[in-house]
Amino acid sequence: MAKVNDNYLKLPGSYLFSTIGKKVSAFQAANPDKAVIRLGIGDVTQPLAPAIIDALHSAVDEMGNAETFRGYAPDLGYEFLRNAIVENDYKARGCTIEADEIFVSDGAKCDSSNIQEIFSLDNKIAVCDPVYPVYVDSNVMAGRTGTYDTKSETWSDVIYMPCLEENGFAPELPKETPDLIYLCFPNNPTGATITKSQLQEWVDYANKTGAVIIYDAAYEAYISESDVPHSIYECEGARTCAIELKSFSKNAGFTGVRLGYTVIPKELKCGQTALHGLWARRHGTKYNGAPYIVQRAGEAVYSEAGKAQLKKQVAYYMNNAKIIKEGLKDAGFTVSGGVNAPYIWLKTPDKMTSWDFFDYLLEKANVVGTPGSGFGPSGEGYFRLTAFGTYENTLAAIERIKAL
């Protein structure tokens, strides 16, 4: 008789963004006349850049001709894309990463949830608190997190690293030594960053303790300050302790196109075992590559035209970030983030809970944000707004919030 994976049953509630989606749908059904502005889920709104559209059309044409048709992609992804990644994301920044250390995928969400699979169930994970829920939930599903305490909303076997106002929303080295450390900078949800020397401390710590850092650099394109690292491989020694995850969702608007990649340096070992080989085996056995046309679109992200167009797109969203941050400050809110990241992290007024503020904002201003507590207990009393709306909607949303 078949039995289910009981770990799934331990998961409290549904995935954060599904819950928000349902709440918003219910509100809209009850208030069909209200124009809701969504600054909640980090979904982009600007169309794909012309250079990417051209690359997609051209790849589609190739797929329609017998001479240029492509079937299964190479296991790691097409070389044209991996070479472009190496040149632009690594060599240009002085990082040594080879093309066969890049694993092209359909996005950082899949990679960040699947990567735990190559590690033992005995490993203990450390996460920032608040944190992108996928890191924790994927470990819950695997059975690595112990039991859930509904009161503290924490898992018994997870090391939480609080990111609070007093530490600039940057995690401190944990007291208990973890085996796997999830770090995401620029951070989702707080929009905070750490400097290169701060990240170097994490790399040194991981090398000393034998921990592996899973570094999510999905928001790297939004960095505007010079001492903030774009890649963990800018730090010395990262090749022996760090896996890096990258996404095309935010720098190129690929949330509906689906493309990302994972970097595993060949020197990265646990005991005698190179993680590169394990991930290669997973990729070869359980995945079948990103679509050819999408990989060509990814290549266009690195073309001269693509780079120029996407620089403007990122600037468009960062202008929204500025509008939100300045507007909320003017309205008396305590805000952070929004300088090197498309997320603004605000303190709820009058000590409201995050979900109370969510309901308040939805009902009174018809604006959707994300409750900070949905990202972990230290997110309680905070709220995330994203800069990924349109300029017009962002302006309108802030006007509405100011008018409350």
Place this chain on the structure above:
Amino acid sequence: MAKVNDNYLKLPGSYLFSTIGKKVSAFQAANPDKAVIRLGIGDVTQPLAPAIIDALHSAVDEMGNAETFRGYAPDLGYEFLRNAIVENDYKARGCTIEADEIFVSDGAKCDSSNIQEIFSLDNKIAVCDPVYPVYVDSNVMAGRTGTYDTKSETWSDVIYMPCLEENGFAPELPKETPDLIYLCFPNNPTGATITKSQLQEWVDYANKTGAVIIYDAAYEAYISESDVPHSIYECEGARTCAIELKSFSKNAGFTGVRLGYTVIPKELKCGQTALHGLWARRHGTKYNGAPYIVQRAGEAVYSEAGKAQLKKQVAYYMNNAKIIKEGLKDAGFTVSGGVNAPYIWLKTPDKMTSWDFFDYLLEKANVVGTPGSGFGPSGEGYFRLTAFGTYENTLAAIERIKAL
């Protein structure tokens, strides 16, 4: 200190098709003048049908306009695609499947390797022997298969169901009761099928024992005989015991486009737990949808023009299957498959091992096939050829084999 998932280290050798790829590359490097014909990996060669190309171009244009741009897809996939699937793949065949029981994905390889995740590690799997390696390997990686015996090339905790000449390459109900049963008809690699009444026996058996059938119907489009079921839901009672996996790779040439779907009926429960909810949670947490443009391409598969064009494409490959089967028969080989499936399963001559025959065919005829033993111990002494080459290459390959 981080530790790896030891189950990965138990996997013998590399993924079958990676090994073949390496052998062929080495042969070509040593013999640059030889024109190798590949009838090994089941990759298609015909370009995408015009209706699909049109749908892709049109969806790409939508992604380039702010008004029609699409970000994250709905968790289960777009309704336009799920509705088309329900109408064409189920309602038209008298099967009751609702659109919200369809989970759109990037292909059946991912789904067939991920589906085991929602089940307990205590479950015992049963597989056909020979079998598509992904079913077994994904369970090895999860730690569900016990220890590997290098002599018998079997796992201690897997129930093997031999598919041999004497039983028409159809599995018999196993003596030991499994929890999860993987079935694939039309079969990869043997090309064999079972009738609707034979499949009904499996459904009845699963309902009686509480087992769950994972039914891989990836090759359904190649069925030519009327008593062979296209879906397991044609059988009475399948909604309480079966998950069905479908692929667009072979019926529409999407190996490089990536699209598939999984069906989990809401009545399908293990104890009190509906599997639909578990897979929905996995889909929402660890996956982010197939690209919008690819889902539109999938919709075009079901358009009138798409259906007509793809009928021709399937007929093209099945003509190849006939050429291979008849040609090999003429040459004195014992062959099966190729009538309801794009695979021809042949007995190696002179009791050669499968890998010896692979090397022989590669060296003497410069034709690549797949060794039957790569699919399991009962595949030893057999060899798979696929009908997915071009007509010209298929003809040439058979002429070469005949001339040996």
